[in-house]
Amino acid sequence: MDLRNSRGSLIRGGLLGLAVGAGVCYCVYRATSRKKRNEGAEEAGLKGEIIQKEHEDRLCSTSWGEAQIATPEQAPILDDNIFSSTRQKDSSCLQQGMNFPASPDGLEANHIQSLIYLLESMEDPLIQEQALITLGNSAAFSINQDIIRNLGGLSVIGSMLSVPADNIKEKALNALNNLSMNIKNQEELKRYITKICEETSSSPLNSELQLAGLRFLTNMSVTNDYHYMMSSSIPCFLYLLLDGDERTQTQVLKVLVNLSANPAMTDHLLSARAPFLLSLFDGCTNKEVLLRVLVFATNLAQHMNKESAIASQHSEDSIFAMIWGNSTQCTQKLASLLHHQDAEVKNQVAKLIML
Structure with missing residues (x-):
């Protein structure tokens, strides 16, 4: 022994x-x-x-x-x-x-x-x-x-x-x-x-x-x-984005940003339920989180065929409905973010608005 x-x-x-x-x-x-x-x-x-x-x-x-x-x-x-x-x-x-x-x-x-x-x-x-x-x-x-x-x-x-x-x-x-x-x-x-x-x-x-x-x-x-x-885990990622702290939100957004850069993932992401998403388009949101949310939305907008997306069946709390279905509210939030103190955020907002 x-x-x-x-x-x-x-x-x-x-x-x-x-x-x-x-x-x-x-x-x-x-x-x-x-x-x-x-x-x-x-x-x-x-x-x-x-x-x-x-x-x-x-x-x-x-x-x-x-x-x-x-x-x-x-x-x-x-x-x-x-x-x-x-x-x-x-x-x-x-x-x-x-x-x-x-x-x-x-x-x-x-x-x-x-x-x-x-x-x-x-x-x-x-x-x-x-x-x-x-x-x-x-x-x-x-x-x-x-x-x-x-x-x-x-x-x-x-x-x-x-x-x-x-x-x-x-x-x-x-x-x-x-x-x-x-x-x-x-x-x-x-x-x-x-x-x-x-x-x-x-x-x-x-x-x-x-x-x-x-x-x-x-x-x-x-x-x-x-x-x-990873497509079947998108609801989990969005849950972590909703309930996670800033470290978790930042990290899960890195995954979501990467997924949104792939046109083949656009429909999967647009149809995912995220009724809270537009609330992150706010000047009080952590800058690292806010910037990535804007990049995420920009990627989706770049790859989205708006006519086919509108014709598709999306739930009222889907990502598509939250951003493009609430155009007035989304426009108001983006307009407010144009006055954000961070230059990167303002530039990203401008890119999203121009799409």
Whole structure:
């Protein structure tokens, strides 16, 4: 029994050391590279938060599209030791110390392989959480995204969504979020969209778990490829827009804006029930929320065939009825917003009025 405890302590110590080396330096990387990322990102109405420059053109190609990278909030405890890189099940191999690179971009395939093995084979929640944090941090680098995929890590991380503990699912979603910045990864990660939509719907309102799910869906909705898999969740997204706090409203609007940029989604969105929507067209609405609501409406107006939309059967509380069915009220609200103190809001209102 003492031997088991000793081995468990050694494994935990090694893993915590790995997590810190990657986690702390990742935060430094984020701070120093943010300016460079923003300068390189293509303007598309609302700038997407994208880490890998080589994916920006592909992921920002959708009109008004947004992408968001997840940043794990926990900074692990510093420890210079790390477990062995072998995948052998002999626990003595896991006790061997090694010098681990200080930055997550210095991770080698054998380090990542060991993390995936621990995540796959250990049921200790502490190990699972730290492994997910470190894998998520390392996935901020495109080379590691490919390594994780090639080592079968996407399915291992995805399996953590079935763990009952919310903190484990949240860290898994953060890791999948960063991994979803890779086009080849998205092709595999699409299998989790339906499950994550359901998880987002059933999670406690405004929880970190719910926000993590929305961030993943934001990245997966930057291109049009997987919008059809989210169409049935539009009522859930609108519920979160109604009852969520400002953080949740902002995040769910990023998904809705991306969906509205796809002409194929226009009818799905116009027919959705949202009797509250016009109330957000107000100068008292949070600026980030207001701006995205206006972009959402602008996208729909750009893609909408007004004659066919009017001829279609829309309920009295549908998005179409709320905006275009209440033309007088909508016009009054937009006219008032032309005097908004924020220039971006005024410009977006002008674009909507001109359509």
